[in-house]
Amino acid sequence: MRDACYSPLVVQTAVDLANTLRPIKGEDALETVEQLRDFLDDHPAAEPPSSAANQGTGLRHLTRADLAEVRALRETVREVLERANADAVEAAALINDGLRRSRATPVLRHEDGRWWTEVTSDTDRCSAHLAATTLSALASVIATLGPARLGVCAGPTCRATFVDLSRNGSKQYCTRTCSHRASVAAYRSRRSPR
Numbered sequence: 001m002r003d004a005c006y007s008p009l010v011v012q013t014a015v016d017l018a019n020t021l022r023p024i025k026g027e028d029a030l031e032t033v034e035q036l037r038d039f040l041d042d043h044p045a046a047e048p049p050s051s052a053a054n055q056g057t058g059l060r061h062l063t064r065a066d067l068a069e070v071r072a073l074r075e076t077v078r079e080v081l082e083r084a085n086a087d088a089v090e091a092a093a094l095i096n097d098g099l100r101r102s103r104a105t106p107v108l109r110h111e112d113g114r115w116w117t118e119v120t121s122d123t124d125r126c127s128a129h130l131a132a133t134t135l136s137a138l139a140s141v142i143a144t145l146g147p148a149r150l151g152v153c154a155g156p157t158c159r160a161t162f163v164d165l166s167r168n169g170s171k172q173y174c175t176r177t178c179s180h181r182a183s184v185a186a187y188r189s190r191r192s193p194r
Contacts, residue, residue: 069127102131
């Protein structure tokens with residue numbers, strides 16, 4: 001995570017991780033090691049630097065234990081996104097606990113005449129690196145924009161999570177699709193005979 005601030009790419013990785021579970025639909029996109037491998041292939045920010053050579057090649061060695069650890073992390077990330085707006089103190093406690101468990105460490109880096117901090121884990125386990133990067137990104141969003149920027153879709157049939165990085169911070173829905181559905185439902189409700 002660069003500049004001791006949130007990286008939109010890592011923030012999106014956190015949201016995507018949480019949204020691999022769709023509780024209302026009963027869908028889980030992280031049930032197998034292969035699905036975990038696909039998730040990591042699609043999210044290069046989720047990889048430890050030592051495995052950068054394996055990104056996109058499917059050569060990384062992942063086990064059922066890795067899958068279980070990432071699924072546990074997903075629960076933490078999802079809980080942070082769901083609770084931050086209503087109980088920021090509890091969300092902060094979840095983040096801090098997750099960062100401690102992942103052995104997250106801030107590292108000062110210099111490249112191309114520029115300095116930045118990056119939060120990493122001192123282990124090469126994919127779950128630890130994923131926890132360090134995603135949880136520190138969510139912590140930075142809370143610290144810079146406030147806990148109300150993390151949320152759950154207001155759509156009645158959707159529990160997808162989101163992080164609002166917009167200028168005005170008024171996001172209520174995870175996607176335009178959910179927003180459109182709500183608009184159509186409200187319009188139909190107003191137009192229906194009583």
